[in-house]
Amino acid sequence: MKRFIKTDGLHRKLEGWPLVFTILVTISILVGGVVEFVPLVLVKSNVPRIATVKPFTPLEVAGRDLYIREGCNNCHSQMVRPFRHELERYGEYGKPGETVYEHPFLWGSKRTGPDLSRVGGKYPNLWHVRHMQDPRSTSPRSIMPPYAWLLEKELDFDILPTKLRRLRAVGVPYSDEEIARAVADAQAQARAIAADVEANKGPSGLENKEIVALVAFLQRLGMDLKASTQAQALH
Amino acid sequence: METKATPSAATRPAPSAVDVFTYDEKIVRMFVLATAIWGFVGMLVGVLIALQLPFWPANLGEYLTFGRLRPLHTNAVIFAFAGNSIFAAIYYSTQRLCKTRMFSDAMSRIHFWGWQAIIVAAAITLPMGFTTSKEYAELEWPVDVAIAVVWVIFAVNFFMTLKQRREKHMYVAIWFYIATIITVAVLHIGNSLAIPVSLFKSYPIYAGVQDAMVQWWYGHNAVAFFLTTPFLGLMYYFLPKAAERPVFSYRLSIVHFWSLVFIYIWAGPHHLNYTALPEWATTLGMTFSVMLWMPSWGGMINGLFTLRGAWHKLRDSVVLKMFVIGITFYGMSTFEGPMLSVKSVNALSHYTDWTIGHVHAGALGWNGFMTFGMIYWLLPRLWRTKLWSQRLATTHFWIGTIGMLLYVMAMYSSGVTQGLMWRAFDEAGRLLYPDFMETVVQIVPMYWVRLIGGTLYLTGVILMGINMYQTIKSAPKELPDPSFAVPKVATA
Numbered sequence: 191m192k193r194f195i196k197t198d199g200l201h202r203k204l205e206g207w208p209l210v211f212t213i214l215v216t217i218s219i220l221v222g223g224v225v226e227f228v229p230l231v232l233v234k235s236n237v238p239r240i241a242t243v244k245p246f247t248p249l250e251v252a253g254r255d256l257y258i259r260e261g262c263n264n265c266h267s268q269m270v271r272p273f274r275h276e277l278e279r280y281g282e283y284g285k286p287g288e289t290v291y292e293h294p295f296l297w298g299s300k301r302t303g304p305d306l307s308r309v310g311g312k313y314p315n316l317w318h319v320r321h322m323q324d325p326r327s328t329s330p331r332s333i334m335p336p337y338a339w340l341l342e343k344e345l346d347f348d349i350l351p352t353k354l355r356r357l358r359a360v361g362v363p364y365s366d367e368e369i370a371r372a373v374a375d376a377q378a379q380a381r382a383i384a385a386d387v388e389a390n391k392g393p394s395g396l397e398n399k400e401i402v403a404l405v406a407f408l409q410r411l412g413m414d415l416k417a418s419t420q421a422q423a424l425h
Numbered sequence: 426m427e428t429k430a431t432p433s434a435a436t437r438p439a440p441s442a443v444d445v446f447t448y449d450e451k452i453v454r455m456f457v458l459a460t461a462i463w464g465f466v467g468m469l470v471g472v473l474i475a476l477q478l479p480f481w482p483a484n485l486g487e488y489l490t491f492g493r494l495r496p497l498h499t500n501a502v503i504f505a506f507a508g509n510s511i512f513a514a515i516y517y518s519t520q521r522l523c524k525t526r527m528f529s530d531a532m533s534r535i536h537f538w539g540w541q542a543i544i545v546a547a548a549i550t551l552p553m554g555f556t557t558s559k560e561y562a563e564l565e566w567p568v569d570v571a572i573a574v575v576w577v578i579f580a581v582n583f584f585m586t587l588k589q590r591r592e593k594h595m596y597v598a599i600w601f602y603i604a605t606i607i608t609v610a611v612l613h614i615g616n617s618l619a620i621p622v623s624l625f626k627s628y629p630i631y632a633g634v635q636d637a638m639v640q641w642w643y644g645h646n647a648v649a650f651f652l653t654t655p656f657l658g659l660m661y662y663f664l665p666k667a668a669e670r671p672v673f674s675y676r677l678s679i680v681h682f683w684s685l686v687f688i689y690i691w692a693g694p695h696h697l698n699y700t701a702l703p704e705w706a707t708t709l710g711m712t713f714s715v716m717l718w719m720p721s722w723g724g725m726i727n728g729l730f731t732l733r734g735a736w737h738k739l740r741d742s743v744v745l746k747m748f749v750i751g752i753t754f755y756g757m758s759t760f761e762g763p764m765l766s767v768k769s770v771n772a773l774s775h776y777t778d779w780t781i782g783h784v785h786a787g788a789l790g791w792n793g794f795m796t797f798g799m800i801y802w803l804l805p806r807l808w809r810t811k812l813w814s815q816r817l818a819t820t821h822f823w824i825g826t827i828g829m830l831l832y833v834m835a836m837y838s839s840g841v842t843q844g845l846m847w848r849a850f851d852e853a854g855r856l857l858y859p860d861f862m863e864t865v866v867q868i869v870p871m872y873w874v875r876l877i878g879g880t881l882y883l884t885g886v887i888l889m890g891i892n893m894y895q896t897i898k899s900a901p902k903e904l905p906d907p908s909f910a911v912p913k914v915a916t917a
Binding site: 194195196197201202205206208211212215216218219220221222223225226227230231236237255258259260261262263264265267269271272273275276278279284285286288289290291292293294295296297298299300301302303304325329330331332333334335336337339349352353356357359360361362 | 477478479481484487490491492493495496554555556557558559560584587588593594595600603604607608611615620621622623626627628629630631632633634635636637638639640642650675676679680683686687688689690691693694696697699700701702703706709710713772775776777780781847848849850855856859861862865866869
């Protein structure tokens with residue numbers, strides 16, 4: 191070591207060889223990443239699969255992309271930690287197998303608002319519509335901005351088959367059939383949500399608006415894990 | 426260590442035994458101006474989003490909500506403000522440390538204008554909602570491709586400059602620049618691999634746990650290799666210049682350089698403590714984060730001890746004042762970082778404003794003040810005139826320091842408060858604050874304090890802008906590149 195770092199030692203020589211120096215730096219910075227990432231991909235037990243976790247429906251994919259567009263992840267996490275206070279507040283903690291179809295992951299890093307990974311089924315569809323239109327109508331002292339334009343902007347249904355195809359290319363198992371009927375499926379799910387909102391005396395005519403996609407996505411969050419627990423209870 | 430300037434050398438015919446060369450100073454002036462302009466813009470957006478938190482009506486419609494502007498703020502201060510600052514430092518110091526002009530003026534210009542175009546693209550696409558959602562890597566794939574191309578041009582220009590150097594040994598600043606250029610390229614490409622859906626939408630090839638791992642390998646090392654190593658290089662060049670003292674320890678610089686670049690890359694998973702990332706990975710990340718404390722403090726010690734016997738100079742030198750605050754905050758945030766990565770501390774701090782306080786101690790304290798110090802040192806030299814007002818610069822120093830302290834303390838207090846409220850149970854074992862809203866309302870006053878702190882810090886930057894404008898106005902019309910002559914030596 192001493193021979194290496196003394197004023198006219200080996201390191202001094204190294205300082206005269208930029209190429210060797212650069213190669214050594216490159217090796218140094220690659221080691222850590224390789225050791226941490228490669229086992230994560232190769233050792234399957236790192237991410238145990240959950241049978242009830244299924245890919246998002248086309249409408250939910252659209253909703254997820256709206257969640258990303260609006261930057262919801264800047265204020266809301268989707269990852270409950272295994273602490274008693276978090277289980278009581280939100281529900282079951284996040285499992286590795288829950289997000290295997292999530293490109294990108296949306297765990298977040300900040301909770302300016304509450305965690306959303308267990309929000310599915312917690313509130314009626316109409317609650318979410320009202321909340322996006324005017325957050326303070328459902329949560330009086332909220333600091334969240336309104337997202338009223340989601341109730342006015344038309345949802346792009348036509349891009350959904352492309353989105354599903356691209357997701358399949360990165361590993362989400364959509365069948366040809368699911369891709370072929372992506373638009374019809376999304377429209378049907380959108381109509382059902384819009385009808386429910388209207389039936390509960392909410393605004394009408396939302397079936398082709400962006401809001402229904404976001405609501406569909408939010409209502410899905412945490413449901414697959416719940417389905418797993420219910421399936422086990424039945425046995 | 427620099428050759429004495431002989432400005433007349435360029436005009437008279439050089440004897441064959443003398444090598445005459447010039448430094449490209451115009452490119453440094455361009456990067457310095459861009460640093461100040463984007464610093465102002467990035468921090469202005471920061472002040473706006475700081476207002477949006479306690480006062481939601483400041484969310485000005487679809488394109489200017491917190492969710493869309495927060496990535497714009499982080500990208501602007503990291504890649505535009507700090508980015509242009511490190512490029513200014515690299516272009517100024519590398520030429521002098523290698524005793525050669527940059528390899529290609531054209532490549533330097535492509536680097537400059539390409540980088541500014543990328544920043545403008547970010548400022549347009551992020552408010553429009555084109556985002557990948559991955560922190561500090563939000564820009565969509567066409568911009569990512571542009572970043573890769575410009576970075577490679579910068580790298581070629583830099584390494585070819587090293588190749589044609591007239592100085593045999595590379596000074597420690599250059600080591601840090603090498604680590605920066607290589608690692609940022611690896612991280613950017615590794616984390617941005619995605620499949621395009623449309624012109625401004627893509628899906629990353631990784632999913633869930635793996636995507637999280639790659640993202641924070643990138644995210645943490647953006648801090649390491651964009652906000653730490655190049656600034657250490659900056660420190661190693663400009664601090665001894667300003668203090669007129671040699672670096673404290675050559676051996677320490679070797680030990681802390683290699684341990685820093687090796688250990689930093691492992692630290693990413695501490696951003697994912699207690700998440701669905703396997704525990705072995707988060708424990709590994711935490712362990713290396715704690716180990717990182719020592720190499721980080723190696724840099725701080727080498728910086729502060731360089732001032733031994735020169736502390737009295739702080740009284741008159743605003744540059745040294747800024748550097749000392751910068752290095753001190755580097756030391757504080759690199760102690761705080763390892764501490765926050767420890768799982769039991771992270772259990773409290775994660776998801777709260779404590780993290781925001783921590784990054785701003787680093788960004789405002791270390792990156793901000795090192796940049797300001799460098800700019801005040803460079804201004805009279807690059808524009809060959811006197812700094813317009815020392816007093817205004819000193820005012821900037823104090824207003825910036827006070828603003829930063831207010832900001833950081835507000836965030837610590839809000840983070841710890843909310844973290845404790847989330848986990849509080851009553852005597853019967855029920856959540857004491859079951860309504861999340863209670864924990865939000867509690868910290869809103871701290872958001873106002875943060876806004877005041879941020880506004881003060883921005884005011885300091887505006888004062889620097891005025892000082893820059895007035896100084897540059899008094900500069901001579903012609904600013905020819907400085908010319909140097911050294912005895913001719915056989916090229917290595």
